[in-house]
Amino acid sequence: MVDYPIVKTTDIKAAVDALKQKFPDAIQDDTRQGYGGIIVDKNHLVEVATALRDDFGFDYLSSATAVDYLGISDHMEMVYHAYRTAGGPALVFKAQTPRDKPEIPSLINVWPGADFQEREAWDLYGIKFPGHPNLKRILLWDGFDGHPMRKDWQEAYYEEDHKPFESRWPGGWVHRAEERNIYGKNVKYPADFDLSKLSDTSEESHYADLGLGVSVQKLADESHIKTDRLVVNMGPHHPSTHGVFRMIVTLNGETIEKLEPVMGYLHRNHEKIGERNTFLHNMPFTDRLDYLSSMGNNLGYALAVEQLLANGARYQPPTYRAECIRVLMVELTRIVNHLWAIGFLLNDLGAFFTPALYAIAEREKILDFFEATAGSRMMCNYMRFGGVFKDLPERIRGEATRVNDLVRDYDTMEFLTELINERLPRSIDELDQYLTDSEIIKSRTVGVGYLSPEMAIAYSAAGPLLRASGVPYDVRRADPYSIYPELDFDVAVRYNGDIYDRYLIRLDEMRESLRILKQILPRLERTRGEAIFAGNKQHTPRVPLGEAYGRVENPKGELGFYVVSAGDEKGPQNPWRYHVRAPSFISLTALGPMCIGHKVADVVAILGSIDIVLGETDR
Amino acid sequence: MPTLDLRELHNTEFPVPDEMQGNIAITSLSRIYNWSRRSSMWPLLFGLACCAIEMIATAAARYDLSRFGMEVMRASPRQSDLMIVSGTVTKKMVVPIVRLYNQMPEPKYVLAMGACASGGGPFKEGYNVVSGIDMYLPVDVYVPGCPPTPQALLHGLIALQKKIDGQSLANFDDVPWYGVGPSEPTPIPILGPDIIDPRQMDLIRQQAELAAAGKPYGVRDLPPTIKPEPAAAPKVPAKTAAPAAEPDDPEKAARLAKREAALARKRTAQGEQPTETPAPAAEPAAGDQAAPKKFDKEAMLAKIRERKAQKES
Ligand code: SF4
Numbered sequence: 001m002v003d004y005p006i007v008k009t010t011d012i013k014a015a016v017d018a019l020k021q022k023f024p025d026a027i028q029d030d031t032r033q034g035y036g037g038i039i040v041d042k043n044h045l046v047e048v049a050t051a052l053r054d055d056f057g058f059d060y061l062s063s064a065t066a067v068d069y070l071g072i073s074d075h076m077e078m079v080y081h082a083y084r085t086a087g088g089p090a091l092v093f094k095a096q097t098p099r100d101k102p103e104i105p106s107l108i109n110v111w112p113g114a115d116f117q118e119r120e121a122w123d124l125y126g127i128k129f130p131g132h133p134n135l136k137r138i139l140l141w142d143g144f145d146g147h148p149m150r151k152d153w154q155e156a157y158y159e160e161d162h163k164p165f166e167s168r169w170p171g172g173w174v175h176r177a178e179e180r181n182i183y184g185k186n187v188k189y190p191a192d193f194d195l196s197k198l199s200d201t202s203e204e205s206h207y208a209d210l211g212l213g214v215s216v217q218k219l220a221d222e223s224h225i226k227t228d229r230l231v232v233n234m235g236p237h238h239p240s241t242h243g244v245f246r247m248i249v250t251l252n253g254e255t256i257e258k259l260e261p262v263m264g265y266l267h268r269n270h271e272k273i274g275e276r277n278t279f280l281h282n283m284p285f286t287d288r289l290d291y292l293s294s295m296g297n298n299l300g301y302a303l304a305v306e307q308l309l310a311n312g313a314r315y316q317p318p319t320y321r322a323e324c325i326r327v328l329m330v331e332l333t334r335i336v337n338h339l340w341a342i343g344f345l346l347n348d349l350g351a352f353f354t355p356a357l358y359a360i361a362e363r364e365k366i367l368d369f370f371e372a373t374a375g376s377r378m379m380c381n382y383m384r385f386g387g388v389f390k391d392l393p394e395r396i397r398g399e400a401t402r403v404n405d406l407v408r409d410y411d412t413m414e415f416l417t418e419l420i421n422e423r424l425p426r427s428i429d430e431l432d433q434y435l436t437d438s439e440i441i442k443s444r445t446v447g448v449g450y451l452s453p454e455m456a457i458a459y460s461a462a463g464p465l466l467r468a469s470g471v472p473y474d475v476r477r478a479d480p481y482s483i484y485p486e487l488d489f490d491v492a493v494r495y496n497g498d499i500y501d502r503y504l505i506r507l508d509e510m511r512e513s514l515r516i517l518k519q520i521l522p523r524l525e526r527t528r529g530e531a532i533f534a535g536n537k538q539h540t541p542r543v544p545l546g547e548a549y550g551r552v553e554n555p556k557g558e559l560g561f562y563v564v565s566a567g568d569e570k571g572p573q574n575p576w577r578y579h580v581r582a583p584s585f586i587s588l589t590a591l592g593p594m595c596i597g598h599k600v601a602d603v604v605a606i607l608g609s610i611d612i613v614l615g616e617t618d619r
Numbered sequence: 620m621p622t623l624d625l626r627e628l629h630n631t632e633f634p635v636p637d638e639m640q641g642n643i644a645i646t647s648l649s650r651i652y653n654w655s656r657r658s659s660m661w662p663l664l665f666g667l668a669c670c671a672i673e674m675i676a677t678a679a680a681r682y683d684l685s686r687f688g689m690e691v692m693r694a695s696p697r698q699s700d701l702m703i704v705s706g707t708v709t710k711k712m713v714v715p716i717v718r719l720y721n722q723m724p725e726p727k728y729v730l731a732m733g734a735c736a737s738g739g740g741p742f743k744e745g746y747n748v749v750s751g752i753d754m755y756l757p758v759d760v761y762v763p764g765c766p767p768t769p770q771a772l773l774h775g776l777i778a779l780q781k782k783i784d785g786q787s788l789a790n791f792d793d794v795p796w797y798g799v800g801p802s803e804p805t806p807i808p809i810l811g812p813d814i815i816d817p818r819q820m821d822l823i824r825q826q827a828e829l830a831a832a833g834k835p836y837g838v839r840d841l842p843p844t845i846k847p848e849p850a851a852a853p854k855v856p857a858k859t860a861a862p863a864a865e866p867d868d869p870e871k872a873a874r875l876a877k878r879e880a881a882l883a884r885k886r887t888a889q890g891e892q893p894t895e896t897p898a899p900a901a902e903p904a905a906g907d908q909a910a911p912k913k914f915d916k917e918a919m920l921a922k923i924r925e926r927k928a929q930k931e932s
Contacts, residue, residue, distance in 0.1 A: 140747065141711055145812035148746050155746035236715055239664050239694040243671070244712055265712040266668055269745030276744070285741065291669035360679040378672060378766055615668055 012091055015056045023048055030094060034311055034546015034565070037079075037092030042104050045095045046131075049080075049110040058082035058091050059457050060473070061111035062551070063581035065562045066121035068099070070151035072566055072576075076102045076127055079562065081549055081581075082111075085457055085471055087478035090549065097127065106131035113460025115589050124149035124271075139264035139618060142203075149272055162574045163276050206248055206262060207231070229257060232600065236265045242344065243614030247591075247603065254599045259592045263585075263618050270619040274578035279305055279543055280385070282578060287379040289559075289580060290616040293337045295329040295370070296554040298383035303481055304550025304561035305385050305543065312544040315386075316534035321527035322387035323483045328416075328520045329370075329382065330552070331513040335424060336363050337555035338464075338506040341611040342431060345503060348608035349444050355435065362427045365419060372396040372412070385541060387533030392524070413525065420517045428510050436504070445499035449594045449606035452497060459590040462583040463557025465610055468505045469497035475553035489516050502609040509555075543572065556611055557583030580619055584612035628654055640929070649788045656700070656726065657688075657783040660776070663699040663719065664692035668706025670733040670766040677769035687776060696722040701779070702756075703772075707735035707742055708749040710814040714807060720756050721804040725796035728783075730775055731758045734765040741765065755816070756805060 016038055020027050026044035030037050040048045052058040062081040069075055076097050081090045095104050106129035107114045118129045119138040126147035129135055136142065146153050159165045235246035244265035250258040270289065274282050286301045287294035309315045318326070343359030367377040372393050374380035382389055396410045435441055451461065456469040466473055474491040476484045492508035494501035543565040551560040560581030565572055587610050595603050625644040629635065633645040644651075666674060678684045678692065693699040696719045708716065720729070731752050734740030739750035752758060759782060762775035786794050795802050806817040815823065 141810045143811060155744060236712060237665055237719055244667055264747075265709060265715075266707060267709055267711065267747050268668075268707045268742040269747055270742075272746065273742065273744055288669055288741070291672055356675075357680050360676060361681065364676070364679075364681050377768065378669065 012089055015052075015058075015091060019048065019051065019056065022051060030092075032546075034308070034544060036547070037094060039094045039096060042095040042097060045105050046107065046110060048093070049082075049107050052082055052091065052093075053110055056091075057084045057086065060085050061107070061113050061460050062090065062558060063549075063560050063562060063579070063586075064107070064114050064117040064121065065577070065579040065581075066125040066127055066149070067564060067577045067579075068125060068149065068151045069566070070099065074099055076125060078104050078121065078127065079547075080107070081560070081562075083478070085473045085478075087473075089479055092549070102127040104129060106135075108132055111460065112458050113586060113589055116585060120585075123147070126150065137264075139267040141264070148269070155269070155272065161276065163278060163281060206260065234603065235262075242607065242612055243617075245607075245612065245614055245617065247607075249595075249600060249603060251600055254601075256595050256598055256600060256603065259595045259603065261588050261591055263588070263614075266614040266618040268619070270580065271578055275575055277575075278573045279541060279575060282575070283383065284379065284381040286561075286580075287381055288615055289582065289619065290337075290554060290556055290584070290613045291378060292340055292613055293333040293555050294378060294380045295333040295382060296337075296552060297559065298380065299326055299330055299482070300550055300552040300554065300559045301561050301563075302383040302385055302550075303552060304548045304563045305541075307548035307550055308543050308546055308563060308565050309385055309541060311546055312542075314535065318387045319531045319534050320483075321391075321524075321530040322532045322534070324520055324523045324527060325388050325392065325532065326383060327482055327484070327487070328517065328524065329373075329380075329388075331516050331520070332366050332369070334513045334555045335510050336366050337611075338510050339363050339427075339431075341555075341608075342435070342503060342506055345499075345605065345608040345611075346435065346441075348604045349441065351440075355431070358427070358431065362424065365423060369396060369412075369415065369419070384533065386535055387531075391532045413521075416524075417521060420514060420521060424510075425514055428507060428514070432507055436507070441503075442500065444602075444605060445503065445609075446496075447498050447500075448598060448602050449499045449502075449609060450497050451590055451594050455590065455593065456497070459587075459593070461557070461587045461590050463553070463555065463587070464502055464505045464509065465557065465587050465590070467492060468494045468501040470495040475551055475558050479551065481550075481552060487516050487519050499605055499609040502611075506611075541573075543575075545572075547577075551581070554583060556613065556616070557587060559583055559616075580616070582616040582619060584610075584614075584617040585619075588612060588617065637929075649786070650784075652788065653783050653786055657780040659688045659691075660701045660728070660779070661691045661693050661699045662689055662701045662703050663696055663723070664694045665702065665719070666705050667708065667712065668735065670705040670735070673766040673769055674703055674705045674732060674772060677772045682769040682773060684773070684776075687773070687780070689776060696720070697724060699723055700726065701728045701730060703730045703732050704736040704752045704756075704758075705732040707740060708752050709745075709747045710749055710808075710810065711747060713749050713752075713755055713814070714810060716752070717755055717805050717807050721807075725802065726794065727796075728759045728779060729756050730760045730762065730779060732762050732772060732775070733767055734763065737761045737763065749814070755808065 016027075016029075019038070023040075023044055026041040026048060028039045030039050060083045062083055063079075064081075065079045067077045067079060069077060076099055078095050078097075080093050080095075082093070083090055097104050102125070104127055106118055108118065108129075108131065115132075115134075116138060118132055119135060121127045122129060122132075122135050123137040123139050124147055137144065140148070148155065230251045232249045232251055233246065234249060236244040238246075246262040246265065248260045248262060249256055270285060274285060277285065282301060283298060286297040289297045306315075306317070310317070339359040339362055340356075343356035346355035347353060370380055370382075371377045372395075373390065374382040392412050394412060396412050396415050451459075451465070451469050453470045455461075456466045456471055461469070470493060472491045472493040475481070476489075477491050489512045492505050492512055494505045494508070545565050547562070547564045549560055549562050551558055553559075558581065562577065562579040562581065563575050564577035566576035591607065591610060594606055598606070625641055628646045628651060629644040630646045630650070635643050635645060666672075676682065678690060684690045689701070696702075700723070702716075702720060702723065704716070720727070729752065731737045735742060735748075736752050737758075739748055742748045743750050749755070760775045760779045762771055764771050767775070788797050790797070809815040809817065
């Protein structure tokens with residue numbers, strides 16, 4: 001059957017060459033300045049993708065990103081990053097489509113994980129995906145006017161394309177758009193807007209294909225009692241949805257037949273704002289993606305922009321001390337996140353708040369350290385392109401709370417040593433001891449929410465969700481960054497793919513993080529006093545043209561930033577495209593299939609075991 | 620948990636015999652009503668975004684919201700008194716939020732936690748972001764910060780308690796729920812091409828007519844630009860001049876006098892001695908005129924000693 005060589009190597013170039021041999025006229029190299037990967041003719045996209053998956057081993061679609069090149073080459077583009085779960089760098093392939101009638105065949109049958117991402121591209125860019133069975137808006141509501149991420153779409157408060165806005169800087173006198181428009185909220189209506197037809201249609205599409213509604217004829221027919229499926233709306237206000245997340249659940253009795261996630265209730269236009277911002281401006285915004293692990297987000301974004309900067313002339317990579325501090329922060333963040341996740345998983349299982357209180361108490365200790373170092377407990381805004389913003393302080397004191405200074409005055413290294421060597425291991429053991437063998441937890445979680453390894457890969461699940469299904473895929477090992485190659489740790493993996501294993505794997509990962517942290521401590525001692533920043537600090541770096549995809553293993557899974565620098569020849573100050581591959585968002589694709597057949601009470605626990613955060617899901 | 624001390628409530632106008640002190644308090648209806656209400660504020664268990672994490676941290680062991688009788692977070696709006704709007708309000712989410720608010724029984728309060736809930740915050744420019752929940756709901760306390768630390772949230776909640784202390788059963792303007800009959804629900808926004816506030820219907824209609832006639836949508840005249848005066852040294856921004864209230868500004872003086880009068884009325888309505896009532900804390904401006912009460916250590920110590928003696932006797 002196969003008439004071309006099957007490439008079993010991690011070398012991307014070899015794979016591309018073989019691919020070209022197979023599809024000679026469908027594939028071109030992407031020769032734009034600073035770009036890489038291949039451009040696939042969209043008519044052959046599905047075939048190429050299938051070959052990539054089946055014959056070349058790129059079984060994991062990490063991200064699918066839409067880009068609008070209005071004014072540059074006047075087309076739209078979908079950028080796909082595919083990986084092998086065996087490890088190695090990405091194969092980037094792109095498909096282009098004209099702006100006036102954008103259409104790209106759907107890859108949902110090749111990688112079901114493309115589902116939500118294609119819906120997002122439709123919602124925000126208006127790209128149609130023939131072959132997608134459920135192509136409707138995902139982040140905005142039905143009936144919204146336009147596709148807001150297009151470069152020619154302007155938001156209500158539009159002032160200029162790029163910050164800093166003239167109106168605010170350097171003059172500092174402000175006329176906001178909302179002051180000028182006589183609408184309080186500066187609403188813009190389309191030209192054919194008809195007030196008499198005004199109605200809220202945003203809910204209809206959710207229910208359209210559920211076959212609901214009472215049929216009067218059937219009611220009148222009394223010959224037999226008809227039982228019906230029941231549709232339950234969970235959320236967006238629900239005590240356990242981890243934020244404003246909504247699920248429309250179709251029940252047969254107590255059993256779930258269908259579950260449809262509805263999101264966008266926290267869609268705060270991260271990417272649109274990100275494209276107005278300068279590169280550095282975006283750093284504090286990344287904090288607010290996965291707001292439990294802001295340090296990890298910082299690192300991901302810094303890596304992406306550093307990749308771009310590395311193409312330029314005067315780039316110096318971060319110093320060794322900076323890398324050590326970064327890893328320290330990121331691993332502490334992982335512990336914070338997993339503590340929180342376990343605490344709230346137990347919450348979802350009905351152990352209302354007690355385990356969470358234990359988890360939060362430990363978290364506070366780490367937050368104290370963050371606060372002393374970065375100045376903020378949660379929104380650290382700590383990393384910069386080429387280093388970190390500040391060295392570790394000599395002593396830990398409360399910055400926000402003078403009152404607490406007396407109880408919080410330690411030598412930083414002593415504090416960290418005690419935290420890492422004693423306090424955190426103890427509390428992790430404590431959680432382990434109280435929870436792992438608990439009869440109630442086991443009976444609620446073992447075998448519930450099963451996700452097979454094949455499904456996990458197909459649905460592009462990431463992080464603990466993927467590894468608990470027996471796929472030992474961890475970006476820190478598969479595609480290493482920072483100083484992870486020289487650190488000694490294992491990729492935690494569990495094989496049963498149920499909630500219980502997802503709980504266990506978080507314990508494992510925290511222990512692995514502690515192992516890493518223990519290796520970081522002597523490195524910090526050794527590099528004390530060394531520079532934390534390479535080169536000069538630049539507030540508005542001129543970023544060379546090109547694209548970059550920076551990805552890190554965040555606590556919730558693979559976090560990727562796809563950043564395009566385009567336009568200005570001198571090197572623009574603002575990203576042309578700033579896309580976040582959010583692990584929570586993409587892992588949710590698997591939620592529906594995971595829940596089918598379980599009881600409605602398990603939905604909450606399954607959702608808790610994925611560990612989503614809405615800031616990142618909706619962006 | 621502080622023990623209940625009835626003397627807190629006691630109105631000193633009416634003497635209570637010494638031996639009954641601590642068992643009996645004579646007070647005004649407003650006061651006891653407010654006191655009981657503000658000591659068991661049940662917030663709606665309801666998190667929107669990042670700020671919610673800090674709200675949870677506030678409720679947890681270290682900051683311990685239960686010290687103020689507020690730890691009972693209710694998942695149902697029908698059982699809660701306080702809505703802590705903790706995070707970014709998006710256009711998609713404001714519809715359920717207004718619904719939830721309408722379902723809360725009166726008396727009900729809203730606390731806007733963080734920059735986003737107060738005014739849009741970092742995401743204000745976003746096409747799906749509402750610039751503050753106060754566009755739709757009446758907010759009692761704003762807590763600045765992004766996110767506010769747990770201490771700041773606690774401070775906001777204490778400010779809310781003080782505000783409740785200052786409310787009066789006799790003043791319908793201040794607190795609508797003491798009036799007769801049910802109050803109007805807040806109209807629920809409609810998600811059309813963009814969000815539509817039913818209260819603005821007339822305005823929208825006018826605009827639609829303008830559009831139908833082929834005219835551009837109405838544009839308001841710009842308010843006069845506040846530019847730093849060219850003659851002045853450019854380094855001094857307008858900031859320094861702005862906050863201090865010019866005492867010779869007649870309009871402002873009139874307003875201040877009015878407010879003073881209103882406050883005095885309120886105090887008499889509560890049957891309290893004006894000196895003992897702290898100014899309602901929700902109005903930051905009020906602090907400017909009422910000279911801040913100094914902490915009198917001697918008096919405090921004397922009081923404590925007195926209490927001790929009473930207990931022992
Ligand atoms: S104020 Fe800041 S922390 Fe709070 S919700 Fe908004 S962005 Fe998040």
